[in-house]
Amino acid sequence: MSFFKTQPKDLILLLCFAVVVLLAPILFAPIGAGYPDLLQKFAIFGIFALGFNILFGLTGYLSFGHAAFLGVGSYSAVWTFKLLSMNPLPAIIFATLVGGLFSALIGFISLRRTGIYFSILTLAFAQMSYNMAYSVLTPITNGETGLQLVQSDPRVLDVAFGRDYGAVLPSSDLFGIGMTGYPGYYFCGFMLILCFFLTLRIFRSPFGMMLRAVKSNQNRMNYTGLNTKPYALAAFVISGMYAGLAGGLLAVTDPLAGAERMQWTASGEVVLMTILGGSGTLLGPVIGAGAIKYFENIFSAFNDQILAQVYSFLPEILQQIMVAISSLFVGEGWHLTLGALFMIIVIFLPGGLMEGFKRLRNLISGKFGGGNGSGRATAPAE
Amino acid sequence: MSILSVRNVNKNFGGLKALDAVNLDVEAGTVHAIIGPNGAGKSTLLNCFVGRLEPDTGSVTFDGKSLLGIQPHEINQLGVSRVFQTPEIFGDLSLLENVMIPAFAKRDGAFKMNAWHEVAEENDIHALAMEMLADVALDGKAHDTAAQLSRGDKRRLELAMCLVQNPKLLLLDEPTAGMARADTNNTIDLMKTIAGRGVTMVVIEHDMHVVFSLADKISVLAQGTVIAEDLPENIKGDPRVQEAYLGGAQL
Structure with missing residues (x-):
């Protein structure tokens, strides 16, 4: 099987990645991120950004509507819970498939255009989906309230296997293991490792090379006997499936799906994650997703009382001024911080954080006797 | 045997008659040059061979198949490769990848979802691409980024990208345009080597030095029609050509 033919260098990378994911509760504890709810977000949005990067990082098509696939994935997963079973496996499989189907439809139409027109088309489709989820599709999406589980859901598979949740509202569980807390994180983390491995294989494949060629020069591709359309569409659908899976996992850890997940701000967020980490790199999007979710968690927790404490060493009048200024950047206003960070x-x-790491590494290896030159000659996509 | 035959091709842009009843036959294994003053319709004619433009009337047949109404990538899959006036390469990718991509296109067709294979395992394609890079003396830069190359080296790379597909017909649109003299001479030498291997070529060129050192046959285009088609030595002395192309001056 070609699984075992993965290049040794890539196997080491995968192994390191897996170790970090598995030890995350310990590794991230010193920075105050070692608790499961936040780690679940790291993993889920890591998957979302990994998939987005296959489209944006490799082919250069900037989609501004990927949150639609995330939302569709969530709805599909919740419906699977309601109709079939509380087991997360059918839910994420169904979420991935529906994400793929939906993205095939939107991609087929949007990919008739390139550049800004493509971006606008995807944005329009996503906003359409968002508005429809709030209005005409209320029977499927339950509108503003969001799609929720109820005790009387049929859950035919659970019933067939004699699984009875009694009088309480059921929560998702994998053969008896509840999908909240650390088990929920490890379920998402395992999916993240799997997705990372798949992405790694795509990056190293002739198909991945063709996707980078789409970004580089479509005209040359056409005159080289390659049909660019199916390559771009395949990348779009793959990234849509990643988004669907991420949406499904959001529903697995918290069985609720709302339309706000499809809003354009959510689509913009995954663009920021990818660019912040380093688009077109393997690890960048995961790091970008982690960084944004981490800072969101810190900055949005601040409020005026905490700020007042921080500035308590200042005279009262200065303290009030500093609190007034700082409060613009925290809490609800943390997006201002994100915007400033993004601009910097x-x-x-x-090249994003990955470029920063590379410069840092070059600086260090330059200081310590120049390092060895061959060590730096890594694959261009890394 | 004629590998490319153009019959009675007409093309109008609005009121302008860009091509007027053009007939052309390219013999297999020869270098056929198309020359003519600016605006004679040379590039329009070439664009009709590769699916970029559709003639209003007439036929373009390659190897027994019509080239009209099909996409550029389908025409390439029939065995027609093209070199552009400004080299069209994959600037962000390495030279090696630039040459591997056409090799994959030749082997796997217009689309293949081989996402599970590793490029590193494709030893045959790798060896073939390295061989082609060595052919154009760029093997030492195989892992450099293509955008960093000089104009002349980009042209050599583009030729390697075409040659790796082992094309039946190679179309060259002013291959030495905008090049320094040394680069021009290098490119001529390279094209002579390619011609020596029996690759059929159609060359559009302004530079007479290039044309007369390469071509087996020359067609002269003026105001959308072929006014002469002959061996280079006869074209040199043809008064009609001198009138149309050189404005009466002696060559």
Whole structure:
């Protein structure tokens, strides 16, 4: 099987990645991120960004509507819970498939255009989906309230296997293991490792090379006997399936699906994650997703009382001024911080955090006797 | 045997008659040059061979198959490769990848979802691409990024990308345009080597030095019609050609 033919260097990368994911509760504890709810978000949005990067990082098509596939994935998963079973496996399989189907439809139409027109088309489709989820599709989406589980759901598979949740509202469980807390994180983490492995294989494959060629020069591709359309569509559908899976996992850890997941701000967020981490790189999007979710968690928790404490060493009048200024950047206003952070990265590190790490490594290896030159000659996509 | 035959091709842009009843036959294994003053319709004619433009009337047949109404990538899959006036390469990718991509296109067709294979396992394609890079003396830069190359080296790379597909017909649109003299001479030498292997070529060129050192046969296009088609030595002395192309001056 070609599984075992993965290049040794990539196997080591995969292994390191898996170790970090598995030890995350310990590794991230010192920075205050070692608790399951946040770690679940890291893993889920890591998957979302990994998939988005296959489209944006490799082919260069900037989709502004990927949150639609995330939302569709969530709805599909919740419906699977309601109709079939509380087991997360059918839910995520169904979420991935529906994400793929939906993205095939939107991709087929949007990919008739390139550049800004493509971005606008995807944005329009996503906003359409968002508005429809709130209005005409209420029977499927339950509108503003969001799709929720109820005790009287049929759950035909659970019933067939004699699984009875009694008088309480059921929660998702994998053969008896509840999908909240650490088990929920490890379920998402396992999916993240799997997705990372798949992405790694795509990056190293002739197909991945063709996707990078789509970004580089479509005209040359056409005159080289390659049909660019199916390549771009395949990348779009793959990234849609990743988004569907991420949406499904959101529902697995918290069985609820709302339309706000499909809003354009959510689509913009995955763009930021990918660019912040380093688009077109393997690890960048996961790091970008983690960084944004981490800072969101920290900054949005601040409020005026906490700020007042922080500035308590200042005279009262200065303290009030500083609190007034700082409060713009925290809590609800944390997006202002995100915007500033994003601007700094794009201006000073166009290659994202991955470029920052690379410069740092070059700086260090330059200081310590130049390092060895061959060690730095890694594959261009890394 | 004629590998490419153009019959009675007409093309109008609005009121402008860009091509007027053009007939052309390219013999297999020869270098056929198309020359003519600016605006004579040379590039329009070439674009009709590769699916970029559709003639209003007439036929273009390659190897017994019509080239009209099919996409550029389908025409390439029939065995027609093209070199552009400004080299069209994959600037973000390495030279090696630039040459491997056409090799994959030749082997796997217009689309293949081989996402589970590793490029590193494709030893045959790798060896073939390295061989082609060595052919154009770029093997030492195989892992460099293509965008960094000089104009002349980009042209050599583009030729390697075409040659790796072992094309039946190679179309060259002003291959030495905008090149320094040394690069031009290198490119001519390379094209002579390619011609020596029996690759059929159609060359559009302004530079007479290039044309007369390469071509087996020359067609002269003026105002959308072929006014002469002959061996290079006869074209040199043809008064009609001198009138149309050189404005009466002696060559």
